[in-house]
Amino acid sequence: MNRQDNSQYQPSTFDRWRPALIAFAILATVIAIGVQQSEANKDKTNSAEEPAVLVGTSLVPAVTAPLTRTLESGMQGDDVLRVQQRLKELHFDPGPVDGMFGQNTVQAMWAFEKLVLGVPREQATGVVTQSTWVIMQSNLVIKPRRVADTATHVEVYLPEQVLIVFTNQKPVLITHISSGTGEMWCEEVKIDPGEEGNNSAEQIAKGICGQAVTPPGVFYFYNRRTGMRETKLGSLYNPVYFNYNIAVHGAVLVPLKPASHGCVRIPMSVARYFPALVKYGDRLYMFDGIKEPEAYGSPVPPYDKPDPNYTTLPTVTTLPTVTTLVGAPTTTVTTIVGAPTTTVAKSTSSGSTSTSSSTP
Numbered sequence: 001m002n003r004q005d006n007s008q009y010q011p012s013t014f015d016r017w018r019p020a021l022i023a024f025a026i027l028a029t030v031i032a033i034g035v036q037q038s039e040a041n042k043d044k045t046n047s048a049e050e051p052a053v054l055v056g057t058s059l060v061p062a063v064t065a066p067l068t069r070t071l072e073s074g075m076q077g078d079d080v081l082r083v084q085q086r087l088k089e090l091h092f093d094p095g096p097v098d099g100m101f102g103q104n105t106v107q108a109m110w111a112f113e114k115l116v117l118g119v120p121r122e123q124a125t126g127v128v129t130q131s132t133w134v135i136m137q138s139n140l141v142i143k144p145r146r147v148a149d150t151a152t153h154v155e156v157y158l159p160e161q162v163l164i165v166f167t168n169q170k171p172v173l174i175t176h177i178s179s180g181t182g183e184m185w186c187e188e189v190k191i192d193p194g195e196e197g198n199n200s201a202e203q204i205a206k207g208i209c210g211q212a213v214t215p216p217g218v219f220y221f222y223n224r225r226t227g228m229r230e231t232k233l234g235s236l237y238n239p240v241y242f243n244y245n246i247a248v249h250g251a252v253l254v255p256l257k258p259a260s261h262g263c264v265r266i267p268m269s270v271a272r273y274f275p276a277l278v279k280y281g282d283r284l285y286m287f288d289g290i291k292e293p294e295a296y297g298s299p300v301p302p303y304d305k306p307d308p309n310y311t312t313l314p315t316v317t318t319l320p321t322v323t324t325l326v327g328a329p330t331t332t333v334t335t336i337v338g339a340p341t342t343t344v345a346k347s348t349s350s351g352s353t354s355t356s357s358s359t360p
Contacts, residue, residue: 065079065082066130066133067079067128067129067130067133070127070128070129070130071083071101071127071128072101072125072126072127072128073101073102073103073105073106073126074101075101076099076100076101077099078099080099080100080101080105081097081098081099083101083105083128083133083136084097084098084099084105085097086136086137087105087108087109087112087136090112090136090140090142090171090174091142091171091172091173091174092108092109092111092112092174092175093108093173093174093175093267093269093270094108094109095108095269104267104269105126106126107126107175107176107254107267108175108176109124109125109126109127109128110124110126110176110256111162111174111175111176112132112136112174113125113126113132114160114161114162114176115142115157115160115162115174116135116140116142117132117135121159121160121161121256121257122256122257124256142164142171142174143169144164144166144169144171145285145287146283146285146293147169148166148282148283148285149283150220150281150282150283151167151168152165152166152167152172152277152278152279152282153165153166153282153283153284153285154166154248154278154282154283154284154285155284155285155287156177156179156264156284156285156286156287157287157289158179158214158216158258158286158287158288158289159287159288159289161176161177161178161179161256161257161258162174162175162176162177163175163177163248163264163266165274165277165278167277172277173270173274173277175266175267175270176254176266176267177254177264177265177266178251178253178254178255178256178257178258178259178260178264178265179214179258179260179262179263179264179265180212180213180214180258180260180261180262180263181212181258181259181260181261182211182212182213182258183211183212184209184210184211184212185209185210185211185212185261186207186208186209186210186307186309186310187207187208187307188205188206188207188208188307188310189205189206189207189208189230189231189232189233189234190203190204190205190230191203191204191205191206191230191231191232192229192230192231194225195225195229195230195231195232195245196231196232196244196245197231197232203230206232206306206310207306207307207309207310207311208232208304208305208306208307208310209304209305209306209307209308210232210233210261210262210302210303210304210305211262211302212258212260212261212262213262213301213302214246214258214260214262214263214264214286214301215243215246215286215296215299215300215301216286216287216288216290216291216293216296216299217243217286217293217296217297217298217299218283218284218285218286218293218294218296218297218298219242219243219283219284219286219298220242220280220281220282220283220284221240221241221242221278221279221280221281221282221284222241222242222280222281223240223241224238224239224240224241224247224275225238225239226238226275231245232245232261232304233245233246233260233261233262233263234260234261234263235251236249236250236251236263237249237250237251237268237271238250238271238272238274238275239263240274240275240278242284243298243300243301244300244301245301246262246263246264246301247263247264248263248264248266248274248284249263249264249265249266249271250265250266250267250268250270250271250272250274251265251266251267251268251271252268253265254266254267262301
């Protein structure tokens with residue numbers, strides 16, 4: 001009797017395969033969602049995508065040390081050292097990994113906040129909170145938006161003010177930048193020999209008006225200079241040119257907002273080795289967040305023109321010094337018409353000379 005009762009409750013074939021069928025249904029749903037997302041991404045042709053910052057699947061943090069205080073500029077300690085080490089691992093350049101929270105580390109954190117955390121560019125703080133540190137410990141993978149036709153290529157994100165150098169589709173440098181303001185400007189500029197606008201063998205000065213635009217599009221590096229150079233667009237350190245006189249170059253001032261005449265400013269510490277990361281012909285993609293770079297092609301920057309109000313300063317001529325000996329007759333020396341008249345006269349009381357001036 002018991003044997004018959006047990007046979008009535010034996011699982012059917014459907015019951016035995018039910019867990020597998022449920023798992024298969026879940027897998028099919030996940031695949032379908034992934035396909036839909038992929039198709040949706042393909043349809044995004046009218047606007048630039050956000051930087052592809054992907055969080056890996058690993059649940060094991062890259063760094064396990066907790067952060068017990070908020071870190072900011074001027075602090076020092078082992079916790080600052082760990083933050084610098086993590087930034088270095090992620091290819092954000094914090095400067096010397098020495099446990100000192102200096103300006104280089106601040107600028108590296110600016111880039112991290114803007115790129116990974118999505119902080120608006122002018123609201124970055126450079127501060128490392130406990131929640132920021134948790135995100136920094138995750139298995140972050142930063143992928144390029146483009147597969148270039150060169151092994152190394154550069155992507156510049158103007159809305160975020162961030163530049164990334166990719167080699168074999170992996171980041172080797174992520175840095176904070178400052179690009180063109182978009183404003184009109186008129187200034188006296190100095191131009192070194194060999195730079196655009198100066199075909200002479202000496203440095204020259206010109207009055208120039210221009211528009212501070214960093215054009216979006218697709219470009220390539222074609223020229224470079226070493227050291228500090230004076231150009232139409234200002235003082236450029238180790239410039240690597242990609243669009244006429246527009247270059248990626250080092251600058252002392254790299255603020256949280258666009259501030260250049262059109263070039264891509266990077267911190268001086270980064271500019272010391274940036275030229276070694278790229279070579280002639282390497283691609284540069286300039287994203288403006290409105291359209292894809294390919295939609296712009298390779299536009300030239302706005303042409304500059306002479307400043308109509310610029311005049312060179314008159315040449316100052318130094319006249320020879322006139323010396324009057326003691327006991328010599330009183331002499332009046334007129335230097336320049338309209339200038340003060342200087343009289344050198346004999347003193348009757350002490351035997352020394354005295355000087356008086358009068359202005360006409």
